[in-house]
Amino acid sequence: MSIRVLQPGLLDTVQDAGRTGYQHLGINPTGVMDRVAMYVANSLVGNAPDEAVIEMHFPAAALLFEDFAMIALSGADLGAMVNEQPVPINKPVLMTRQAVLHFTKPVSGGCTYMAIRHGLALTPWLGSYSTHLKAGAGGFQGRCLQKNDVLPMRQVTPYNKLLQQHLARELPWMTGVRDLYTTGDHIRITNGSGFTLLDAHAKEQFTSTAFSIAAQSDRMGFRLQGPSLKTAVKTEQLSAGVTRGTVQLLPNGQLIILMADHQTTGGYPRLAHVITADQPSLAQLKPRQHLHFSVVTQQEAEDLLMLQDQRLQLLQNACKLRLEEWLSLYGLH
Amino acid sequence: MNTTFSITPLGDSALIIEWEQEITLPVHTQVMQAFHHLQSLQLPYVTDLIPAYASLSVLYDAVQIRQEAKRPAFIWLKDLLTATLQQTITVTTTPPRHLQIPVCYHPSLGPDITEMAKQKNITTNDIITLHTTATYTVYMLGFLPGFPYMGKVHNTLATPRLKQPRLQVAAGSVGIAGEQTGIYPLASPGGWNIIGQTPIRLFDAALDEPCYCRPGDQVQFVPISLEEFHQLSIKHA
Numbered sequence: 001m002s003i004r005v006l007q008p009g010l011l012d013t014v015q016d017a018g019r020t021g022y023q024h025l026g027i028n029p030t031g032v033m034d035r036v037a038m039y040v041a042n043s044l045v046g047n048a049p050d051e052a053v054i055e056m057h058f059p060a061a062a063l064l065f066e067d068f069a070m071i072a073l074s075g076a077d078l079g080a081m082v083n084e085q086p087v088p089i090n091k092p093v094l095m096t097r098q099a100v101l102h103f104t105k106p107v108s109g110g111c112t113y114m115a116i117r118h119g120l121a122l123t124p125w126l127g128s129y130s131t132h133l134k135a136g137a138g139g140f141q142g143r144c145l146q147k148n149d150v151l152p153m154r155q156v157t158p159y160n161k162l163l164q165q166h167l168a169r170e171l172p173w174m175t176g177v178r179d180l181y182t183t184g185d186h187i188r189i190t191n192g193s194g195f196t197l198l199d200a201h202a203k204e205q206f207t208s209t210a211f212s213i214a215a216q217s218d219r220m221g222f223r224l225q226g227p228s229l230k231t232a233v234k235t236e237q238l239s240a241g242v243t244r245g246t247v248q249l250l251p252n253g254q255l256i257i258l259m260a261d262h263q264t265t266g267g268y269p270r271l272a273h274v275i276t277a278d279q280p281s282l283a284q285l286k287p288r289q290h291l292h293f294s295v296v297t298q299q300e301a302e303d304l305l306m307l308q309d310q311r312l313q314l315l316q317n318a319c320k321l322r323l324e325e326w327l328s329l330y331g332l333h
Numbered sequence: 334m335n336t337t338f339s340i341t342p343l344g345d346s347a348l349i350i351e352w353e354q355e356i357t358l359p360v361h362t363q364v365m366q367a368f369h370h371l372q373s374l375q376l377p378y379v380t381d382l383i384p385a386y387a388s389l390s391v392l393y394d395a396v397q398i399r400q401e402a403k404r405p406a407f408i409w410l411k412d413l414l415t416a417t418l419q420q421t422i423t424v425t426t427t428p429p430r431h432l433q434i435p436v437c438y439h440p441s442l443g444p445d446i447t448e449m450a451k452q453k454n455i456t457t458n459d460i461i462t463l464h465t466t467a468t469y470t471v472y473m474l475g476f477l478p479g480f481p482y483m484g485k486v487h488n489t490l491a492t493p494r495l496k497q498p499r500l501q502v503a504a505g506s507v508g509i510a511g512e513q514t515g516i517y518p519l520a521s522p523g524g525w526n527i528i529g530q531t532p533i534r535l536f537d538a539a540l541d542e543p544c545y546c547r548p549g550d551q552v553q554f555v556p557i558s559l560e561e562f563h564q565l566s567i568k569h570a
Contacts, residue, residue: 240390
């Protein structure tokens with residue numbers, strides 16, 4: 001009843017929606033980089049939207065299914081294959097015993113998510129399955145997946161009749177995810193308190209120039225390459241609690257956007273905040289890709305989040321109906 | 334409760350309550366009162382409260398607020414918090430805990446203590462005396478799980494961060510950065526001037542309460558010998 005890691009990837013971790021309620025102790029939330037992809041992958045296999053998933057970056061792991069499983073991939077397309085057979089994203093797929101899932105090329109996006117129907121049998125830490133790499137806790141033994149790790153599945157359904165000779169079988173529906181992400185390279189922001197510190201030229205540069213994602217970007221933060229932004233006044237700021245999506249101005253005039261593993265507090269000026277609805281799109285950008293910031297109001301940011309949430313709920317309901325209908329057709333559950 | 338605070342957004346799912354921007358005990362006491370009060374209310378849509386020197390960050394579920402309040406989430410929560418914090422807080426504020434943390438100031442565990450004494454033209458014993466005489470307030474936890482930012486240190490001890498941060502600072506290392514003193518709960522890269530090490534484990538994921546310090550704690554350091562350090566290290570291992 002498990003999945004074995006044959007070959008580890010660059011950074012494969014178990015994540016969920018993140019660990020809330022402990023940030024006053026300096027325990028940062030962690031969690032998935034792309035919340036939408038987690039939601040979609042889980043919905044496709046009939047899980048709760050925030051069930052723990054495996055987050056993978058390229059190169060990603062090779063995984064041996066030691067038992068039958070229903071999985072779904074969402075987020076980045078990393079050229080998933082079972083032997084010579086391609087495995088599509090945003091579609092539920094049945095895997096047979098001894099099937100090996102591997103990822104061949106980074107086609108699009110930065111991180112992919114694998115949801116497993118009924119989830120993995122792991123122990124939560126402080127109410128979450130997210131891997132906290134620094135604390136060495138949560139997820140799978142508090143670390144990235146390694147060769148020969150065995151991830152137990154909570155439940156196994158024998159899909160042998162359906163799979164017959166096939167190593168993997170796609171179920172006959174898929175979800176569109178286009179309207180859940182932004183189009184083009186625009187990342188929407190709301191203004192932060194530090195924006196007024198910039199001089200007139202830097203203010204203009206901030207929204208008119210393209211920034212690119214620097215190679216040193218990671219799960220803690222995306223560093224941006226672009227013009228060095230000058231401040232009109234020199235200010236020292238007291239450290240304060242910060243949050244995901246905050247665009248901080250470093251002393252050298254460069255920018256960093258706080259991502260899933262960000263620290264709980266920070267003292268750099270907060271120029272802007274990436275709206276929650278666009279954080280998944282940002283998470284899927286890769287080093288050297290460009291982005292433009294465009295400013296929206298607080299109200300617009302909230303409206304966009306509501307809209308995205310409604311679309312996700314519709315998607316979840318539709319997936320649930322299709323899956324239940326299909327399972328009952330085959331006398332499964 | 335003092336009403337001189339402002340509430341501004343931190344994006345669309347968080348806001349920050351800010352008091353007078355200074356590192357003082359009176360300001361921090363207000364932060365802690367607000368923190369404990371809001372914690373006691375257990376607001377279902379508030380996911381995290383992060384107290385700092387002179388601010389309290391409030392993280393919330395904007396979707397949940399919008400669905401229930403049928404109003405813009407930030408404005409609704411700002412109004413609620415303003416009203417709540419302006420009322421006299423009736424809950425008894427939690428008295429701060431007093432912690433005594435043993436520290437060994439031997440140069441083998443505090444690699445910067447000798448250089449620091451030389452720069453300031455005092456002895457390492459003077460540093461130990463100055464560092465252990467004061468009682469410090471844990472203003473906030475951050476940087477690493479359970480890392481306490483404490484202050485203020487005696488003027489003489491105030492030292493800027495190292496120009497070249499170390500790639501590895503041992504867990505338990507006690508450092509000084511500017512007017513602050515802190516303890517590394519985990520081994521980590523770091524730029525603080527390390528003057529000693531505590532055998533106490535400041536972070537242990539296996540415990541129900543994994544972090545030794547809480548915001549608002551009052552901390553005093555107690556000097557111990559290298560021998561005591563090794564004995565206590567075994568005990569706390």
